[in-house]
Structure formats: C-alpha cells, structure tokens
Amino acid sequence: MRCARSNRVNDHGSGIEGEQVNDTATNYVTEDGRTIGGVIMEMKNITLRFGGVVAIKDASFDIHEGEIRAIIGPNGAGKSSMLNVINGFYHPQEGEVWFRGEKRPSMKPYEIAEQGIARTFQNIALFHGMTTIENVMTGRQLMMKKNFFWQMLRVGPALDEEVEHRRKCEEIIDFLEIQAIRKTPVGSLPYGLQKRVELARALAMEPKLLLLDEPMAGMNVEEKEDMSRFILDVNEQYGTTIALIEHDMSVVMDLADRVVVLDYGKMLADGTPDEVQKNQAVIDAYLGVEH
Amino acid sequence: MFYREAGQFKATYQEDLQAFPIRQDKIGIGIWLAIAYLYIPFFGIPGLEYGFALNAIMIPVLIFTITTLGLNILVGFTGQISLGTGAFMGVGAYSCYKLTSYFPDANIIVLILASGFVAAAVGALFGLPSLRIKGFYLVVATLAAQFFLEWCFIRIGWLYNFNPSGAIEVPQREVFGVIVTGAAAEPATRYLVVLTILVFLTVIAGNIVRGRIGRSWMMIRDMDIAAELIGVRPLWAKLSAFAVSSYYCGVSGALMVFLWLGAAEVESFDVNHSFLYLFMVILGGLGSITGSYMGAAFIWTFPIILKEVGKRLFDIDPIVMENVSLVAIGVMIVFILIKEPHGLARLWQLIKQKLRIWPFPH
Amino acid sequence: MGDIIYGIFADPFVQMWQMPDFLMQVLWEGFVSGILYALIALGFVLIFKASGIFNFAQGIMVVFSGLTLVGLHALGVPAWLALLLTLATMYVLAYSIERLILRNLVNQPDIILFMATIGLTNILIGMGQWIFGGETKTMITKELFLPSGSSVWEPGGGLVIFQHIDIAAAVIAAALIVGLALFFSKTKVGRALRAVADDHQASLSVGISLNQIWVITWFAAGIVALVTGIMWGARSDVSFSLQIIALKALPVLVLGGFTSVPGAIVGGLIIGIGEKVFEIYWGPLFGSGVEGWFAYVIALVFLLYRPQGLFGEKIIERV
Numbered sequence: 001m002r003c004a005r006s007n008r009v010n011d012h013g014s015g016i017e018g019e020q021v022n023d024t025a026t027n028y029v030t031e032d033g034r035t036i037g038g039v040i041m042e043m044k045n046i047t048l049r050f051g052g053v054v055a056i057k058d059a060s061f062d063i064h065e066g067e068i069r070a071i072i073g074p075n076g077a078g079k080s081s082m083l084n085v086i087n088g089f090y091h092p093q094e095g096e097v098w099f100r101g102e103k104r105p106s107m108k109p110y111e112i113a114e115q116g117i118a119r120t121f122q123n124i125a126l127f128h129g130m131t132t133i134e135n136v137m138t139g140r141q142l143m144m145k146k147n148f149f150w151q152m153l154r155v156g157p158a159l160d161e162e163v164e165h166r167r168k169c170e171e172i173i174d175f176l177e178i179q180a181i182r183k184t185p186v187g188s189l190p191y192g193l194q195k196r197v198e199l200a201r202a203l204a205m206e207p208k209l210l211l212l213d214e215p216m217a218g219m220n221v222e223e224k225e226d227m228s229r230f231i232l233d234v235n236e237q238y239g240t241t242i243a244l245i246e247h248d249m250s251v252v253m254d255l256a257d258r259v260v261v262l263d264y265g266k267m268l269a270d271g272t273p274d275e276v277q278k279n280q281a282v283i284d285a286y287l288g289v290e291h
Numbered sequence: 292m293f294y295r296e297a298g299q300f301k302a303t304y305q306e307d308l309q310a311f312p313i314r315q316d317k318i319g320i321g322i323w324l325a326i327a328y329l330y331i332p333f334f335g336i337p338g339l340e341y342g343f344a345l346n347a348i349m350i351p352v353l354i355f356t357i358t359t360l361g362l363n364i365l366v367g368f369t370g371q372i373s374l375g376t377g378a379f380m381g382v383g384a385y386s387c388y389k390l391t392s393y394f395p396d397a398n399i400i401v402l403i404l405a406s407g408f409v410a411a412a413v414g415a416l417f418g419l420p421s422l423r424i425k426g427f428y429l430v431v432a433t434l435a436a437q438f439f440l441e442w443c444f445i446r447i448g449w450l451y452n453f454n455p456s457g458a459i460e461v462p463q464r465e466v467f468g469v470i471v472t473g474a475a476a477e478p479a480t481r482y483l484v485v486l487t488i489l490v491f492l493t494v495i496a497g498n499i500v501r502g503r504i505g506r507s508w509m510m511i512r513d514m515d516i517a518a519e520l521i522g523v524r525p526l527w528a529k530l531s532a533f534a535v536s537s538y539y540c541g542v543s544g545a546l547m548v549f550l551w552l553g554a555a556e557v558e559s560f561d562v563n564h565s566f567l568y569l570f571m572v573i574l575g576g577l578g579s580i581t582g583s584y585m586g587a588a589f590i591w592t593f594p595i596i597l598k599e600v601g602k603r604l605f606d607i608d609p610i611v612m613e614n615v616s617l618v619a620i621g622v623m624i625v626f627i628l629i630k631e632p633h634g635l636a637r638l639w640q641l642i643k644q645k646l647r648i649w650p651f652p653h
Numbered sequence: 654m655g656d657i658i659y660g661i662f663a664d665p666f667v668q669m670w671q672m673p674d675f676l677m678q679v680l681w682e683g684f685v686s687g688i689l690y691a692l693i694a695l696g697f698v699l700i701f702k703a704s705g706i707f708n709f710a711q712g713i714m715v716v717f718s719g720l721t722l723v724g725l726h727a728l729g730v731p732a733w734l735a736l737l738l739t740l741a742t743m744y745v746l747a748y749s750i751e752r753l754i755l756r757n758l759v760n761q762p763d764i765i766l767f768m769a770t771i772g773l774t775n776i777l778i779g780m781g782q783w784i785f786g787g788e789t790k791t792m793i794t795k796e797l798f799l800p801s802g803s804s805v806w807e808p809g810g811g812l813v814i815f816q817h818i819d820i821a822a823a824v825i826a827a828a829l830i831v832g833l834a835l836f837f838s839k840t841k842v843g844r845a846l847r848a849v850a851d852d853h854q855a856s857l858s859v860g861i862s863l864n865q866i867w868v869i870t871w872f873a874a875g876i877v878a879l880v881t882g883i884m885w886g887a888r889s890d891v892s893f894s895l896q897i898i899a900l901k902a903l904p905v906l907v908l909g910g911f912t913s914v915p916g917a918i919v920g921g922l923i924i925g926i927g928e929k930v931f932e933i934y935w936g937p938l939f940g941s942g943v944e945g946w947f948a949y950v951i952a953l954v955f956l957l958y959r960p961q962g963l964f965g966e967k968i969i970e971r972v
Contacts, residue, residue, distance in 0.1 A: 087520070113522035127513035129578065138510055142522035144503040148531075154498035162502060163304045170304075205521065372764045424956045427763035431903050431956060435949035446940040562897065566771055573768055617779030624772030628765055629757045 036257065037065030040241055041086065041209060046095035048081055048265075055081040056092070056265045063209070068235055069243045070256035070273075074285055078265040079245045080122065083211050086243060087119055088112035100208075113142060118207035120198045122214045122245075128187040132197050135186055136172060139204025140165040172200050175237075176230055192223040196230070203234060210234070212244035216251055224248065228255055253277070261285070295647060310497050327486055332479040345478040346551075348595065352588050353485045354546045359571040359583040360496050361539025366569070367577035368500060369532035370512030371421050375433040376540055376568040378440035381560030383410040383541025384548040385450045388459045392452060399464040399471055400484060403545040410541020411534040413440075418533025422526060425515070437562050444557045458556040461549050472549045481550040488546065492539060497580055499535065508532050509578070573624055576636030585635040590620065657938070665934035674811025679933050680926060685819045687925020688826040689884055694905040694917035695830070696877040702912060703849050703870035709770035710750055711878060712902055713777045718743050718875075719792065719882035724785040726793045736797070736879075743875035751871065792886035799887055822884040829880055830918060833873065837914075842869060904952035910965020919963060924948045 041063040048056040056078045063069045071079050084090040085097065088107050097104045099115060107115075118139070126135050144165060150158040173179055176196050181189060186197055195215060202210055215231065216224045228251060234240050246252050252259060252273060259276045261268040269279045276282055299314055301307040311317050335344035358380065365371050386406035391399060417436035424432055444450060451459045463473030470476045471484060499505050507528040510518035519525060548555040567590065575586020594616035601607035601615075627634050669676045696711045721742050725735040754773060758766050800817035807813075837843040848856045849866045857863060905924050909916025924947075932944040955962060 089520070109516070109519040110522045110524050113520055119520065121517070125514050125517035127510055127517070129509055129513045134506070138506055138518075138521060141503060141507060141510070146503070148499075148504065151499050151502045151504050152495045154502060158498075158502055159305065159308070162308060166304045166308070201521075370764075372767070420953060420957060424960070427767055428907070428956050428960065430764075430767060431907055431949060431952045434900065434903070435946060435953045438946035438949055442940075442942050442945055445942060562900075569768065569771065570775075573772075611783065614779040614783040617782070618776050619779075621772045621775030621777075621779060624775065625754055625769050628761075628769045628772065629754070632765070 036067045039063070040065040040100055042098040043082075043086070044096045044098065046082075046085055046092045046097070048078075048085060048090060048092045054265055056085065056262075058095075059262065059265070059267045060095075061260045061267065061270050063241060063243055064258075065208075065241050066235070066239055067241060067257040068231070068255050069241075070252045070259045071243065071245050071262065072247070072249075072252055072259060072276075073262035073268070076264075077262040079262055080213060081265075082262065083119070083213055083243070083245055086209075087117060087211055113205065116205075116208035117211065118202040118205040118209075119211035120195070120202050120213055120215060122217060124191075124194050124198055126186045126194055126198055126201070128185070131183050131185050132178060132189070132200075133166075133169060133173065133182045135197055136169040136200045136204050137165065139201040140169065142205065169200075169204055172203050175203075175233070176200050192219050192227075195219070195227070199227075199230065199234075203238070203240075206238075207240060209241045209243065212242060212246075214245050214247065216246060216248055224251060231255060249277075308501070310501070324490070328483070332483055342478060345482050348592060350478070350482050350485055350551050351547075352591050353482075353489050354543050354551055355568070355571060355587040355591055356584050357489055357492055357539055357543035357546065358568050359575060359587040360492065360580065361536045361543065362568050363572045363575070363578065363580070363583045364496065364500070364508070364539065365532050365536035366572055367579065367582075368505060368512060369508040369529065369536075371418070371529060371532060372427065372429050373433040373536070374430055374562060374565045374569065375417060375436040375440070377560040377562060377564035378437045378444075379410050379414055379537045379540040380544025380547060380564070381440060381444055381555075381557070382413045382537075383407055383544035384555055384560070385444060385459070386410065386541065387545035387549060388452075388461075389450065391462065391464065395462070395464075398466055399549065400466055400488075403542060403549060404488075406545045407538040407542040410544070411538040414537020414540070415530045415534040418530050418537075421529045421533065434562070437565055441557055441561060444560065456556075458554055459548065460554045461552075464549075472553075474553065476550075485546055485550055488542070492542070493580065496535075496539070500580065504528075504531060512578075570620060570624055573627060574620075574634050576634030577632060579633065579636035581639065582634050582636030585639070589635065593620065660938045661935070664938075668934060672811070674808055674813050677808070677811075677813045679929050681813070681815065681819070683926030683929030684922065685823055685888075685925070686929070687922040688823055688918075689881060689888075689921075690901055690905050690925050691918045691921025692826055692829070692877055692881040692884075693902040694909065694921055695833070695914065696874040696881070697902060697906060698912065698914055698917045699833075699870055699874045699877065702914075703846055703866060708750070708755065708874075709767050710773050710777075711874065712900060713770075713774045714743065714746065714875075714878045715882045715885065717746065717777050717781055717882075718879040719886040720781050720785050720790070722879070722883065723790045723793060723886070727790075732793060732797055735793075740875060740879055743879055744872055747871040747875050747878075748868075751867070790886075792883060797883065799883075816888075818887050822888065825880060825884065829877065833877075834914070842866075846870065901948050904948040906962070907952040907955050907960075908962055910962030913962070913964035916962055916964035924951065927951065 039062045042060075043062070044060050046056055046059045047054070059078075059082065071082055073079050081090060085092055087109075088097075088104070088111070089109060091106045099117075104115075127138060130138070144161055146158040146161050150156060173182060176199060178193065178196055178200065181193060181197075186194060189197065199212075199215070212231070215227055219227060231242065231244070232255065235242055244255070246255075256273050258271060259273050260270050261276055261279070261282050263285045268281050268285060269276045271279075296313055296315075299312075301312065306312065311320060331345075331349060335341035336348065339348070358376065362373065362376050365373050383406045386409035387403055390402045390406055391397070394402065417433070420432040421429055445457060451457060454460070461472050463475060464471055469480055471480055500508075507518070507523045508531075510521065510523055511525060511528045511532075515525060518528070544560070547559070552559065571586040571590045572583065573586070574589055575584070576582025594613060597616045597619070598609045598612040601612035602609060631637055693711060693715055696714075697708060700708045700711070718739055722735055722739045725738055726732060730738065750773065754769055755766070758769055800821050803814050803816045804820075805812065805814055835843075837847055845856070845861045846866055846869065848859070848861060849863060856866075901924065905917060905920040907920075908923055909918070909920030928944040928947045931947050932941070936943050
C-alpha cells in the first residue's frame with residue numbers, strides 16, 4: 001500500500017522532494033508537488049442531534065481545494081453523520097457550514113448537487129434497474145438541459161446532447177477501466193465493481209467536492225490497491241477535492257493529505273497522517289481496535 | 292442462428308442509442324407494421340369474422356395498449372403505483388365529449404389529442420400527494436382520485452350535457468370527408484385512426500423514456516434519495532410522470548368512447564377497470580414498452596380465446612370459461628410477481644437469447 | 654355564495670340540533686358500519702403483528718367466507734355444520750395463501766405484495782363464481798339464530814329505529830374485540846403472540862414456537878373474517894361488490910396505523926360514523942354519493958400530515 005503514492009510520483013515524474021509546509025491556512029505544497037488551494041469548505045462548531053442522541057458535538061475543521069481529506073474514528077464516532085452534514089443531507093442543530101466562501105443555508109439534496117458536491121454511499125446506492133453505462137449517464141442529469149419538446153422528438157438537439165454526454169461518460173468508464181461491464185445490469189456485478197461504478201457515476205457529475213463513504217469497505221487487498229489508485233488519479237487528473245471516510249489505516253496514511261479524527265462525535269485530532277498517528281489521544285481511542 | 296448479432300457493429304454513439312439497434316428487430320417491426328396497415332384493415336384476422344376481429348379484438352387491444360403505455364410510465368418506469376387509471380380515462384373521455392359539444396366542427400382527432408391535456412392536468416394535480424406519500428400508501432391517494440372522479444362523472448351533469456340517462460353518446464364526426472365516429476363509422480377507419488395514434492404515441496414514449504426525463508423517472512423508481520442527491524428534483528420528475536401517464540390514459544379514454552364503444556357510462560371508468568389495466572402492466576412487464584403491447588393484448592384476448600376454445604372444442608358454457616380466465620389471470624399475476632417481475636417482456640428477451648444460439652442449447 | 658357558506662358551516666348543525674332523534678339514527682348507522690370496517694382492519698392487523706405480512710387479501714376472504722357459508726347451506730348442510738366447515742375452509746385458505754404466495758414475497762416492497770393480493774382477489778372471485786354462481790345471495794340469518802325485525806325508540810316524541818340485526822352485529826363485534834383483547838393480555842398464548850409481534854428472534858430464544866403462533870393467528874384472522882362476512886352479508890347481502898367495501902379497510906388502517914389494534918377500532922369508527930354523517934348532512938349540498946370517496950380523502954389528508962396514523966409507529970428515513 002505504501003507504494004501507491006511514490007509509484008504515482010514516478011509515473012508522472014513530478015517529484016519535487018521538498019519540505020511539506022504545514023501551514024494549512026493558505027495554499028501549500030505537498031511532498032509530491034501537488035498544490036493545495038484555499039479553503040473550499042469549512043465546518044464551524046457543528047452539533048448534530050437525533051432526538052436525545054448527540055451524534056456530533058462542536059466539531060470544526062476545514063477542507064482545502066484539491067486535497068484529499070480523511071475522516072476517521074472508531075465505530076460509531078459520527079463519521080457518516082459528518083459526511084451527511086457536509087453533503088447537506090442532515091442539518092446540524094448548531095453550527096455553520098461554509099462552502100466556497102459563503103455560509104450555506106439549509107438546502108435540499110438536489111440543490112447540494114447543483115452546488116457541485118457528489119458522493120458515494122457505504123451501502124451502494126446504484127440504480128438497479130439500469131446498466132453500468134446508464135448509471136454513469138445519470139450523473140450527467142444536471143447538465144442535460146434540452147426541454148420536453150426536444151425529448152419527445154429525440155432526433156436533433158436532444159440526441160446530440162445525449163451523444164455528447166455519452167462520450168464524456170465513456171471517458172470516465174475508460175478511466176476507471178470498467179469498459180467490459182458497460183452494458184451489464186449493475187445488480188449482477190460483484191461488490192468491488194459496483195463500488196467502482198458508483199465512483200464513476202459520482203465523477204460524471206464533475207463535482208468540485210467528492211465525498212466517499214468507506215470506498216474500500218468489503219474489498220480485498222487487490223481491489224483496495226486499484227481503488228486507491230483511482231482515487232489518487234481522480235484527485236490528480238481532475239483536481240477534485242476529496243473527503244473520505246475510511247477504516248483501513250494504511251489506506252488513510254497513503255491517500256490522505258490531512259486527517260480529522262472523531263470519537264463519540266467529538267474531534268480528537270486534526271492534522272497530517274503522521275501527526276495524527278502519533279497523537280496519544282488518538283492511539284487511546286483506537287486501543288484494542290485493529291487498523 | 293436467427294438472431295445472431297455478429298457482424299452488426301456500432302461505429303457511432305448515435306447508432307448505439309437507437310431504439311432497435313439490431314437489424315432483426317428492425318425487420319420484425321417492419322413486418323408488424325406492414326401486417327397492421329396493409330393486411331388487417333382489409334382481411335381482418337384469419338379464421339375470425341371481419342367485424343368481430345376489428346371491433347372486438349384489434350381496436351380495443353390497440354386502445355388498451357395506449358392505456359398500458361401510460362400506466363407503465365407511472366408504475367413501471369417511475370415506480371408510483373396508481374389505481375386511478377379508470378378515472379383518468381374518464382377525464383379524457385368526458386373532456387373530449389365537452390370539447391366536441393362546444394366545437395362540433397373541429398377535427399375530432401385533434402380534440403381527442405387535446406383532451407389528453409385535460410387528463411394530464413388532472414393527473415398532475417392528483418399526483419401532488421406522491422411528493423409526500425411513497426410506495427404502497429400512494430394506492431390510497433390514487434383510490435381517492437378514482438372514487439372522487441367517479442362521483443364527479445355522475446354528479447356534474449354538465450359533463451354529460453345533462454342527459455337524463457347519465458350516459459354520453461358519441462355524435463357522428465367526419466375528418467376530411469371520412470366518417471370517423473358514430474354508428475356509421477367503418478371499423479377499418481376507426482381501426483386505422485387508433486393504430487396511427489398508437490404508433491405516434493409509442494414513438495414519443497420511447498423517445499422520452501430513453502432520454503433525460505425517462506432516466507430521471509427510473510432514478511426515482513430505483514432509489515429516490517440517491518436520485519435527489521444527484522440533482523433530480525422529485526417534484527418535476529414525479530409530476531411529469533403523472534402528467535405524461537395521464538395524458539396517455541386520457542387519450543385512450545377518449546378513443547375508447549369515441550372510436551370503440553360509441554357511448555359510455557360511469558361504469559366504464561370504475562375501479563375494476565383500474566385493476567384490469569394494472570394487470571396489463573404487470574403481466575406485460577413493468578418498465579417495458581414492448582411489454583405494454585404484450586400485456587394489453589394478452590389480458591384482453593386471453594378470455595376471448597378461452598371462451599372460444601371452450602365453446603368450440605369442449606362445448607363448455609362461456610360463463611364458466613370467464614371464471615376460469617379470471618382464475619388463470621390471477622394465477623399468472625401472482626406467478627409473475629413472485630418469479631419474474633419483468634413479465635412477458637422478459638420472457639420474450641429469453642426467447643431471443645435462445646434464438647441467438649439455436650440450434651445449439653447453450 | 655352566502656347560501657353555500659351557510660350550507661357548509663351552519664345548516665348541517667342546525668339540522669342536527671333540530672332533529673336529535675334523526676342524528677341518533679345516523680350516528681347509530683355509522684357506528685354499526687364502523688364496527689364492521691374495524692373488524693376487517695382488525696383481521697389485517699392481527700396477521701401483520703404476528704408475522705409481519707401485509708395480507709391485503711383479508712377483504713376478499715371476508716367475502717369468500719360469506720359465500721362459502723351460504724353456499725354450503727344451500728347444498729343442504731345444517732347451519733351449525735356449515736359454520737364449522739366454513740371456518741375450516743377459511744383456515745385452509747389462509748394457510749395456503751400464506752404458504753404459496755405471501756411467504757415467497759417476504760422481502761418485496763409492499764406494492765408488490767399489494768398487487769399480488771389483487772391477483773389473488775381475481776383468483777378467489779373466479780373460483781367463488783365458479784363454485785357458488787355469480788348471483789347475489791342472502792345470508793342465512795335465521796338459521797344462525799341471528800335476530801331480525803326492528804325495535805323502535807321514541808325519545809321525547811322523536812323516532813329512532815334499531816334493526817335487530819344491527820344490534821346483534823354491534824354486540825357480536827364488540828364481544829369479539831373484547832375477547833381478542835382479553836386473549837392477548839390474559840392468556841399464555843396471547844402473551845406469546847405479543848412477544849412474536851415484537852421480536853421474532855427474541856421469541857424464538859425463549860422457546861416460543863413461531864409456527865404454532867402463526868397457526869393461531871391465521872385461525873383468529875379467519876374467525877374475524879367469518880364473523881365480518883356473516884354480519885356484512887346479513888346487512889347487505891352477499892355478493893362480490895362486498896370486496897369494494899373491503900377496500901375501505903385501507904383508509905381505516907391509514908387512520909389507525911397499520912400495526913395497532915385500538916387503531917383499527919378507532920379508525921373504523923371514525924370512518925364509519927364520519928361517512929354517514931357527511932353523507933346525510935353535507936351530502937345534499939354536494940350531491941349524494943359522497944360517502945364513496947369520503948374515507949379515502951380523509952386517509953389522504955392523514956397520509957400527508959400524519960402518515961403513521963393515530964396510533965402507529967413513526968417512520969424515519971435513513972440514508
């Protein structure tokens with residue numbers, strides 16, 4: 001797993017072996033030369049309750065443009081809830097979410113999508129009545145504009161639009177190497193491939209911020225390596241900011257630029273993977289739990 | 292061997308996106324259209340009396356195919372169950388009746404197509420609850436629509452021009468000098484009008500379903516939360532489904548009264564009919580255009596065939612066969628729901644699969 | 654315009670006040686049909702609570718039970734035996750439905766189950782008409798020792814008529830409901846049933862036999878269906894149009910909550926009484942026949958604003 005990133009550096013030949021500047025307030029450059037931009041999303045004092053249960057308590061952190069941010073923590077720490085708050089699906093009782101420099105009001109899920117946030121789900125949320133290519137095409141929904149009349153006619157502008165988006169989707173399918181299963185109904189695909197299709201669908205939305213909910217869950221080592229490679233490629237080639245929840249510590253160490261650690265809804269640590277790994281509170285929280 | 296696709300390559304995305312990308316399918320459709328337009332209007336169905344073939348079989352089957360297409364859009368493609376189909380057909384029928392009462396010189400075909408819009412509006416209105424009510428509970432909402440509209444059909448005398456019997460009778464109308472409605476209209480004329488409208492509406496349905504709107508419907512059906520998170524607005528998706536679906540049902544209702552029955556009472560639009568149309572959709576295959584054709588044809592002709600066979604071969608009382616067909620259809624519905632929710636359409640796909648490799652078994 | 658407002662908000666109440674005996678009559682009629690709606694819904698709730706299965710076929714089973722009873726009697730079977738045989742038939746029917754159909758659709762969405770029971774309705778209608786003939790039948794009230802005729806009450810010079818069969822229906826239904834309530838709370842089997850309704854796994858772990866419980870539940874539901882069939886049939890003859898009445902169990906369930914026994918009763922009474930009152934007092938304003946859709950519109954309103962019904966459990970959606 002450790003090879004993933006250094007391999008990539010070799011592939012792209014941009015190995016600037018400089019110091020990583022840890023000042024996260026402004027742009028910084030990572031050890032393999034990717035420039036991380038300014039703050040794209042900020043969570044300020046988020047508290048989320050479900051009836052009497054406090055899922056998240058006074059959590060604050062930010063996400064920079066172009067970085068890969070991991071949210072980790074023991075089971076039940078509130079990670080999925082946190083992702084859902086970022087996603088706009090849950091609305092925190094206290095605190096603010098700032099996206100691209102503006103305070104974000106309580107929004108409907110489709111408005112969130114319009115803002116440029118896409119996500120994958122822990123328990124795959126693919127459309128089982130459709131094939132792979134059709135699922136990926138659904139990601140283009142917001143970008144397809146031709147009105148009802150043209151849709152009835154199909155020949156003409158609607159078909160042209162369909163072809164144009166189909167071309168884009170095929171690029172993504174090539175990128176994620178799922179060409180062979182293009183016309184397969186997704187319900188009959190193995191778990192690992194379904195996760196990849198879901199990633200493809202999220203990418204089809206050309207999001208500014210991509211949220212991945214346990215993208216490696218249930219995968220074997222080989223599948224994890226593939227998925228890690230794809231996630232890194234997405235970040236590098238498309239410049240997409242990525243926030244992910246993950247249990248596998250080696251994956252987190254390899255992929256993430258910075259990490260947030262939650263436990264019982266509270267923030268334990270916030271920093272680079274190295275910093276977080278050495279943090280005593282984090283070690284205590286994980287004590288007895290395998291990575 | 293018959294269905295081999297080998298050698299048929301798609302070089303552009305346009306080719307891959309066609310409705311019938313395989314050459315054999317195109318030939319098949321061509322043959323069906325040829326039979327439908329060139330043979331049946333002149334010769335009917337072989338073995339059956341001409342008038343019976345057209346009036347009792349072909350015309351109603353084609354009309355109900357339109358209904359089934361409409362209901363399939365709602366139930367099969369968008370996953371919104373509806374037991375209000377009968378009533379929406381009624382809306383179309385009564386709208387057409389009023390329109391032609393006010394505009395007796397207008398082209399009746401145009402009026403039929405226009406009355407669909409009234410049904411679409413009513414359908415969208417009664418579809419509003421689907422935004423809050425999901426899944427099975429929508430049945431109750433659509434039943435409310437069904438019973439309320441049925442009551443309107445009786446209660447609002449204006450709808451049937453205050454005819455004391457409460458029924459509407461279709462006046463004679465001509466299009467370009469040919470009598471299309473009323474007692475004097477030829478079966479062949481009515482058949483060709485219905486057929487053409489069906490073909491036209493099928494093409495449109497096929498186009499919509501393969502495009503962005505159809506996809507949004509299917510997304511709502513499969514996982515509405517994920518759909519919303521991708522950017523689909525549930526309001527638009529569901530109401531458009533209700534509207535388009537009701538349009539088809541409305542047009543089929545107007546056709547049913549004007550080009551087939553010649554008259555109508557409230558009973559033609561009751562809840563039992565709503566169940567019947569739902570059976571057509573289920574049997575044909577949820578979410579399939581081809582399936583809609585098969586389901587409508589099967590549900591309508593099966594009892595007729597059973598009765599004929601029972602009478603001619605075994606001399607059994609038709610009423611008994613009627614009951615047998617009720618039981619048989621019920622059994623088929625249950626069987627399909629348990630085993631193969633994609634109905635006859637899937638069965639046909641399996642047959643095509645076999646035909647691909649025939650005479651080899653696998 | 655003023656007439657309409659007066660008609661909606663004032664006139665009906667004025668009428669109620671001026672003719673209290675008529676109001677009582679209307680309330681009584683509504684009460685009786687309400688109790689019977691409640692019974693249909695109750696059969697449904699019983700099965701759902703014990704096995705988690707939505708048996709929408711309960712309505713058609715009511716009709717079928719009435720038909721079987723009358724049909725057997727017409728063949729010359731004495732009433733008491735016909736009763737027992739019908740009960741047995743209902744049990745076998747319920748059991749087969751569960752085994753052959755509902756068991757196979759356990760994890761499907763409710764829509765699929767509902768459509769399957771519509772198909773099942775077709776089967777039972779076909780079979781029923783085949784075996785018993787399609788004409789309307791009269792319930793064998795005399796042979797079952799059910800009373801006929803009516804009593805008259807004249808409160809303060811007014812006139813209220815009580816059909817004896819209605820009184821009998823109300824009494825029997827109430828007795829059945831009370832009996833079931835006692836059965837659930839006081840007996841060992843009843844307690845086991847409540848345990849199963851709550852948690853299948855836990856019940857298994859304390860040694861309750863699920864199969865036995867399901868057998869008893871289906872039996873109870875069958876009795877309820879039979880009693881309902883007899884009562885409905887006695888009041889308005891036995892025919893397949895009864896299944897439309899059975900559809901009304903749906904709004905009752907929506908109102909009361911699909912999983913609640915008191916909900917079924919309260920829901921049934923609200924719908925029964927509400928329907929009648931609305932029809933009699935507001936009907937003339939809108940036109941008669943409003944009771945055909947009243948129940949469904951009320952249910953619609955509930956679904957929009959309180960989908961769990963009056964007594965049901967709240968549904969939370971999770972991603």
